Amino acid sequence: MAGGWWLVVAGTLTRSEQETEALARELAGTLQAGDVVLLSGDLGAGKTTFVRGLAQGLGIDPADVSSPTFTLLHEYRGGRLTLYHADLYRLDQTATDDLGLEETGVRDGVLAIEWPDRLSHELAGAKLVRLEVVNDASRRITIGPAEAGPYDRR
Ligand code: ADP
Numbered sequence: 001m002a003g004g005w006w007l008v009v010a011g012t013l014t015r016s017e018q019e020t021e022a023l024a025r026e027l028a029g030t031l032q033a034g035d036v037v038l039l040s041g042d043l044g045a046g047k048t049t050f051v052r053g054l055a056q057g058l059g060i061d062p063a064d065v066s067s068p069t070f071t072l073l074h075e076y077r078g079g080r081l082t083l084y085h086a087d088l089y090r091l092d093q094t095a096t097d098d099l100g101l102e103e104t105g106v107r108d109g110v111l112a113i114e115w116p117d118r119l120s121h122e123l124a125g126a127k128l129v130r131l132e133v134v135n136d137a138s139r140r141i142t143i144g145p146a147e148a149g150p151y152d153r154r
Pocket residue numbers: 014015016017018019020041042043044045046047048049050067114136137138139
């Protein structure tokens with residue numbers, strides 16, 4: 001695969017919401033149309049915060065980004081690429097079959113998915129951002145190809 005996005009980080013400790021956003025901005029700079037970013041981690045780990053940083057990095061107003069818990073798919077425009085943001089928390093795996101998420105990202109933008117363990121099948125070539133709570137203000141964030149290893153199924 002072209003590019004070196006997997007070299008961006010391998011396990012970074014962020015000590016604030018702002019540092020997590022800054023890390024996401026860095027990743028955003030490497031993204032291309034059609035890219036899929038999977039965000040795994042517990043409630044409150046910082047998945048939505050990370051998406052806010054992706055928006056910033058793409059030149060989208062981060063205030064547009066909310067937790068789309070009740071809206072399955074949000075769409076943020078006005079940046080270098082359109083950012084699609086899905087939160088699958090409330091879905092079970094069978095419900096994700098017909099979402100057409102694969103088709104969504106490839107057209108003109110980047111697709112960020114919270115709770116990717118709800119997906120019924122893998123999305124080819126996706127990047128996985130794994131966020132782990134270290135303590136109140138710190139998170140360990142690991143970014144890599146989704147194929148590199150199983151992420152927590154929870
Ligand atoms: P999720 O989408 O994973 O449920 P959110 O991004 O909505 O999580 O919330 C993360 C919460 O954790 C926010 O209240 C944020 O202020 C807090 N937080 C504390 N430290 C960090 C950090 N280092 N990175 C990201 N969020 C953090």
